[in-house]
Amino acid sequence: MPRKVLAFRHVPFEHLGRIADSLEQHDIACEYVDLYRGAARPDAGGADGLIFMGGPMSANDDLPYIRQELELINEAITRRLPILGVCLGSQLIAKALGGRVYPNSVPEIGWYPVHWTAAAAHDRLHQGLEAPDTVFHWHGETFELPPGAELLASSEASRNQAYRVGANVYGLQYHLEVTPEMLDDWRTEIPTPIDPNANAARLKEIAAQVFGRWCDLLS
Helix, strand or coil, X not given: CCEXXXXXXXXXXXXXXXXXXXXXHCCEEEEEECHHHCCCCCCHHHCCEEEECCCCCCCCCCCHHHHHHHHHHHHHHHCCCCEEEECHHHHHHHHHCCCCEEEEEEEEEEEEEEEECCHHHHCCCCCCCCCCEEEEEEEXXXXXXXXXXXXXXXXXXXXXXXEEECCCEEEECCECCCCHHXXXXXXXXXXXXXXXXXXXXXXXXXXXXXXXXXXXXXX
16 A cells, blocks of 8 residues: 655645655655644544644644644654654644743744754664754744653754654754745745755755655655
8 A cells, every 4th residue: 555644734835845855756645734724634543654844833822723733743653653843843743742842042044054963873864964064944932852852953043953752753943845946935934035045955965865764764
């Protein structure tokens, strides 16, 4: 039976980007779920993995779809489904597992370096990433690591940038998925000038590794 993931969006312009490339290369089908638009809550048991994308809202917002996604994350973890969270998605996973989400000391918007931890060197997705890499950030909140999480990356403005819980649950605060075309589209939303092509070639390499290896978890 073909493998399938559910991808939860929170705004239309924060879509899968390069994650979709890795899914296609691994012959994994994807269905978008837009609970924020009133879509019916899906059965997580009918998917091989879940992806939670970014958005301008907070994981702390008392909104029906936020509550539904927190419940779905816990259900998926109980079923041991692979989960990937990007930006808001990483905060939702952290909150669902007992971590606190709160305003960062400064907004982190633009191209900034992340430093891979010693744990990243032994992580299935991040093995081989050692020197600091400049990636794209767009967030005003951060989070505490949930219990049992292993820190994989940090930046100067945000200690908790990437983490893993168990063998197959990942949260990434930064945006590896963005393409220059996506960033060009985002420039009308982002309150600071950005160069969509800066570091794009290296970002594509990291995205192919990290997302490709996450797809392998769905085997």
